[in-house]
Amino acid sequence: MKIVMLGAGNLATNLAMALKKKGHEIVQVYSRTRESAKKLARQTVSEDITRLTRVVHDADLYILSVKDDALEEVLEDFPVKDGFLIHTAGSVPMDVAKDHVTHYGVLYPLQTFSKERTVDFRQIPLCLEANSDEKYQVLKTLAGALSEDVRHITSRQRLYLHVAAVFACNFSNYMMANAEELLERQDISFDILAPLIRETIEKALQDSPSQSQTGPARRGDRQTIDRHLNLLAHSGKLQNLYSFVSNAITNDYTTPQNSGK
Amino acid sequence: MKIVMLGAGNLATNLAMALKKKGHEIVQVYSRTRESAKKLARQTVSEDITRLTRVVHDADLYILSVKDDALEEVLEDFPVKDGFLIHTAGSVPMDVAKDHVTHYGVLYPLQTFSKERTVDFRQIPLCLEANSDEKYQVLKTLAGALSEDVRHITSRQRLYLHVAAVFACNFSNYMMANAEELLERQDISFDILAPLIRETIEKALQDSPSQSQTGPARRGDRQTIDRHLNLLAHSGKLQNLYSFVSNAITNDYTTPQNSGK
Secondary structure (H helix, E strand, O other): OEEEEEOOOHHHHHHHHHHHHOOOEEEEEEOOOHHHHHHHHHHHOOEEEOOHHHOOOOOOEEEEOOOHHHHHHHHHHOOOOOOEEEEOOOOOOHHHHOOOOOEEEEEEEOOOOOOOOOOOHHHOOEEEEEOOHHHHHHHHHHHHHHOOOEEEOOHHHHHHHHHHHHHHHHHHHHHHHHHHHHHHOOOOOHHHHHHHHHHHHHHHHHOOHHHHOOOHHHHOOHHHHHHHHHHOOOOHHHHHHHHHHHHHHHHHHHOHHHOOO | OEEEEEOOOHHHHHHHHHHHHOOOEEEEEEOOOHHHHHHHHHHHOOEEEOOHHHOOOOOOEEEEOOOHHHHHHHHHHOOOOOOEEEEOOOOOOHHHHOOOOOEEEEEEEOOOOOOOOOOOHHHOOEEEEEOOHHHHHHHHHHHHHHOOOEEEOOHHHHHHHHHHHHHHHHHHHHHHHHHHHHHHOOOOOHHHHHHHHHHHHHHHHHOOHHHHOOOHHHHOOHHHHHHHHHHOOOOHHHHHHHHHHHHHHHHHHHOHHHOOO
């Protein structure tokens, strides 16, 4: 397929490189900043452009991968009204494109991309959506060559996915940050927890986190909880957090209608 | 070394097998229940006993690995007053043994053990403590043959470690359980989050969780937070949890004296 990349950030770069590797032709890279456009264009041996009026009209696919707040602006100026355009944003509904282009859809890779770490594209869940069966099939074929995990996910499901990721990733990470803060006070390096954290995660992914939940709050072990709260007396923040989350856990596992949840 | 195992649970079993593999001789396995004692004794080719009066007096080391609430009871009846006894509990101070035996210490493996999953002992942090330098060296040599990660951790530090593990593992797991609950409502399987969770964890372990914190609360992105809270309107629990943790994050990253934390 002949593909135009609209955007040249982390996600656009990872996606363009993966597509090129699979034999697709990246014909142009658009970015508002010349430098970004040039960089990805060089990597994909394509033309760099900084004005949307220069976008070619005969590409098979236009991939819009810019920051959420720049998305509508690019859509408004997108000149190929009868083209097939997909965006890659987690929390933007597919219909954002409906007044700007005939064929549209979404390819949302559920992963975080950074310049320092390379991730294996084959393992990334690709969430697809399109405004026609025909275009959905095109997208499915394209995505299936990139990843082993291709799924049909509606705009509404994608929104839920985004909130779920906040719980599972941002909030989990924050709990680890608090553990780190606590250990620092005792001059213990956070890395001591690495094997235990990895094992906890693998157990949760193997069974299910609700099944693999352990700890004093899960057991309703009030004595240990109180001992821990005493130890946290130096920090109102840690005490409140410990207390709030412990209560939520105990409540979840003792409320009859929710048992096992 | 000639070693007596006092206890035959998950941890005792894993530890005894690892020690035997390193050429140590397990001479006896004590457990209150005949069946448990027999099982581990068979695995380690040793004698099974169910009464503490039968414990041999010439072992080099006695490893006490029973449930926290049974620990003192075993200590009181332990007959080898001039022996070297260590316990393996996270939240029990070393001094629990001081009125019962001359030489004592702690070997606390910071890992969770289950029958279904085998863990690599070489990667497990072993936290050591002893009531004399001489015995500490004995313990250090023993532990160093089992794991690459041997550390001196005081009883007080071990307590903090235990609370930190509650944050980093139990609470993180709970955040994942809530993500799972949320996805279930949309008929999305939790495993879709697996690559993102693994990448989040590896980033946190590579840098530091406080450095790698991301998400709407970290950015102070009130608009997204409100959109998410709206989406969670069906569940007071999820809404409260989202709100509480988000506020804690925002507060941590905007309070001047805590910036970067």
